[in-house]
Amino acid sequence: xxxxxxxxxxxxxxxxxxxxxxxxxxxxxxxxxxxxxxxxxxxxxxxxxxxxxxxxxxxxxxxxxxxxxxxxxxxxxxxxxxxxxxxxxxxxxxxxxxxxxxxxxxxxxxxxxxxxxxxxxxxxxxxxxxxxxxxxxxxxxxxxxxxxxxxxxxxxxxxxxxxxxxxxxxxxxxxxxxxxxxxxxxxxxxxxxxxxxxxxxxxxxxxxxxxxxxxxxxxxxxxxxxxxxxxxxxxxxxxxxxxxxxxxxxxxxxxxxxxxxxxxxxxxxxxxxxxxxxxxxxxxxxxxxxxxxxxxxxxxxxxxxxxxxxxxxxxxxxxxxxxxxxxxxxxxxxxxxxxxxxxxxxxxxxxxxxxxxxxxxxxxxxxxxxxxxxxxxxxxxxxxxxxxxxxxxxxxxxxxxxxxxxxxxxxxxxxxxxxxxxxxxxxxxxxxxxxxxxxxxxxxxxxxxxxxxxxxxxxxxxxxxxxxxxxxxxxxxxxxx
Amino acid sequence: xxxxxxxxxxxxxxxxxxxxxxxxxxxxxxxxxxxxxxxxxxxxxxxxxxxxxxxxxxxxxxxxxxxxxxxxxxxxxxxxxxxxxxxxxxxxxxxxxxxxxxxxxxxxxxxxxxxxxxxxxxxxxxxxxxxxxxxxxxxxxxxxxxxxxxxxxxxxxxxxxxxxxxxxxxxxxxxxxxx
Numbered sequence: 001x002x003x004x005x006x007x008x009x010x011x012x013x014x015x016x017x018x019x020x021x022x023x024x025x026x027x028x029x030x031x032x033x034x035x036x037x038x039x040x041x042x043x044x045x046x047x048x049x050x051x052x053x054x055x056x057x058x059x060x061x062x063x064x065x066x067x068x069x070x071x072x073x074x075x076x077x078x079x080x081x082x083x084x085x086x087x088x089x090x091x092x093x094x095x096x097x098x099x100x101x102x103x104x105x106x107x108x109x110x111x112x113x114x115x116x117x118x119x120x121x122x123x124x125x126x127x128x129x130x131x132x133x134x135x136x137x138x139x140x141x142x143x144x145x146x147x148x149x150x151x152x153x154x155x156x157x158x159x160x161x162x163x164x165x166x167x168x169x170x171x172x173x174x175x176x177x178x179x180x181x182x183x184x185x186x187x188x189x190x191x192x193x194x195x196x197x198x199x200x201x202x203x204x205x206x207x208x209x210x211x212x213x214x215x216x217x218x219x220x221x222x223x224x225x226x227x228x229x230x231x232x233x234x235x236x237x238x239x240x241x242x243x244x245x246x247x248x249x250x251x252x253x254x255x256x257x258x259x260x261x262x263x264x265x266x267x268x269x270x271x272x273x274x275x276x277x278x279x280x281x282x283x284x285x286x287x288x289x290x291x292x293x294x295x296x297x298x299x300x301x302x303x304x305x306x307x308x309x310x311x312x313x314x315x316x317x318x319x320x321x322x323x324x325x326x327x328x329x330x331x332x333x334x335x336x337x338x339x340x341x342x343x344x345x346x347x348x349x350x351x352x353x354x355x356x357x358x359x360x361x362x363x364x365x366x367x368x369x370x371x372x373x374x375x376x377x378x379x380x381x382x383x384x385x386x387x388x389x390x391x392x393x394x395x396x397x398x399x400x401x402x403x404x405x406x407x408x409x410x411x412x413x414x415x416x417x418x419x420x421x422x423x424x425x426x427x428x429x430x431x432x433x434x435x436x437x438x439x440x441x442x443x444x445x446x447x448x449x450x451x452x453x454x455x456x457x458x459x460x461x462x463x464x465x466x467x468x469x470x471x472x473x474x475x476x477x478x479x480x481x
Numbered sequence: 482x483x484x485x486x487x488x489x490x491x492x493x494x495x496x497x498x499x500x501x502x503x504x505x506x507x508x509x510x511x512x513x514x515x516x517x518x519x520x521x522x523x524x525x526x527x528x529x530x531x532x533x534x535x536x537x538x539x540x541x542x543x544x545x546x547x548x549x550x551x552x553x554x555x556x557x558x559x560x561x562x563x564x565x566x567x568x569x570x571x572x573x574x575x576x577x578x579x580x581x582x583x584x585x586x587x588x589x590x591x592x593x594x595x596x597x598x599x600x601x602x603x604x605x606x607x608x609x610x611x612x613x614x615x616x617x618x619x620x621x622x623x624x625x626x627x628x629x630x631x632x633x634x635x636x637x638x639x640x641x642x643x644x645x646x647x648x649x650x651x652x653x654x655x656x657x658x659x660x
Contacts, residue, residue: 410505417501417547424496428503437489449492
């Protein structure tokens with residue numbers, strides 16, 4: 001028995017011929033139909049089309065389309081298995097459904113035998129077919145529409161118009177013997193309704209179960225919390241009893257540790273330690289993730305680094321209500337190390353804390369500071385945090401941190417005078433301590449000397465003091481000021 | 482080149498951070514080294530033997546860039562010289578510092594050469610004569626700090642090259658060379 005399905009009519013181009021009022025609902029490619037009955041041969045690799053009335057299967061190769069295109073009326077389907085097995089994770093998606101076949105092994109097509117009325121579905125039996133979807137179609141979507149179409153019973157409206165029988169697919173014409181009347185055959189209808197009812201029942205049951213589970217979890221948590229509270233209380237009582245009854249007997253050390261313990265218990269808040277602990281952990285975790293998402297925008301605006309205090313203000317302003325404490329903020333930030341988030345908390349040597357992008361690189365900042373510090377004006381007068389803040393586009397406090405870090409790296413050095421605190425490019429490494437008058441004719445020193453010697457402040461001195469240039473050697477003993 | 486009297490100053494003398502004690506270790510070490518060289522150079526050419534921290538010292542301020550070394554910085558630089566044996570604190574309060582641009586041993590050698598050059602191998606001289614006598618004029622010994630001279634003479638005495646004895650006048654000592 002090669003094919004147990006009803007033959008579907010197709011156009012010469014391979015398109016199915018639809019019944020009246022039949023509408024295409026969904027289409028899946030690369031579908032195998034595998035009946036779970038060895039007597040029926042499977043249909044391999046075709047297109048499964050769902051319509052309001054039928055399931056159509058067309059082979060992908062057009063050569064055989066005309067001969068092997070098949071159809072199953074939705075009316076004959078008695079059950080759609082919607083539960084997903086664990087297998088479905090590893091295998092191609094599957095859709096299983098059950099339909100009735102008549103005793104002669106043909107699809108039980110209610111439409112085909114609407115006129116006979118003699119035979120009921122006594123000889124019919126169920127066959128389960130699995131549609132294996134190997135293509136990339138939207139299997140879940142298909143299933144949903146499958147259900148919808150099946151339940152909508154569009155074919156019944158055809159029946160009631162009285163013209164439905166004639167429109168049944170052609171193959172059903174000669175198979176009147178086994179086909180029961182759709183309208184009189186209670187079993188089919190009953191199966192359909194029963195199926196729906198069963199499905200509803202399943203949904204109710206699963207909802208009920210998950211609700212019960214949820215409450216059970218809560219109950220378990222509550223009972224555990226209760227136990228913990230009791231334990232804590234017990235410990236406290238014991239400690240109290242211990243201290244009062246044997247004050248003379250215990251040595252000081254033991255007393256001390258007991259008092260400490262008691263302090264801890266009190267500070268944790270014994271009344272509900274577990275609740276606080278467990279909820280706290282979750283709270284900070286959730287807060288941490290939320291914060292990581294939140295700071296990305298202000299971070300971008302601030303150039304990859306933002307003061308923790310600023311972030312705190314922005315975050316709380318964004319929250320509006322349910323403000324968080326600075327402590328919570330810090331904890332949330334500290335948790336970032338454990339998550340895969342693109343931001344991090346950074347502590348400067350000065351203990352200033354900032355939030356920065358993980359991709360933020362100090363090198364880039366240093367390069368910008370260096371180029372700023374080597375400008376002629378900066379060579380002469382140094383740079384202040386304010387200058388750096390303007391160049392880097394960040395807050396002065398932040399800029400100062402960057403400058404201090406750069407100083408720490410030996411890029412800059414400081415100048416403290418009545419004029420203020422300024423930074424200069426570090427010349428020290430270039431100066432030869434064994435020949436303090438020697439200046440290399442390349443490098444930052446000579447650049448600095450040139451910049452300084454052209455400054456207005458020293459111009460007068462420059463004119464007064466002659467310039468010596470030893471042109472013969474590498475050394476340029478040029479006047480500075 | 483900026484000058485201090487007839488002393489030629491290096492370029493970095495006008496570098497403002499040179500006058501601020503640098504906090505970063507490597508930078509600071511280099512800065513201290515440069516100051517040590519400059520102090521020794523300056524003292525040698527200017528024949529300065531003692532630097533008093535609380536008094537004005539020309540090298541420690543730069544009027545061109547309006548910078549002056551803080552007391553902390555002065556002490557740091559001089560302490561570095563002391564650690565190297567190129568200077569000595571003259572008091573516990575570290576208010577004045579003896580600069581040894583020649584070490585005591587070097588001073589002793591200079592004295593021996595001076596004695597030989599002038600044929601004083603077996604002569605007697607007073608300490609004051611060495612410091613300001615006609616013979617020492619034009620040599621490095623002229624105007625030498627008395628403390629340093631006595632230290633060098635005592636070193637030579639230990640080596641048996643001379644004998645120090647109390648002279649007739651109360652404030653001077655005599656030296657009998659036996660080089």
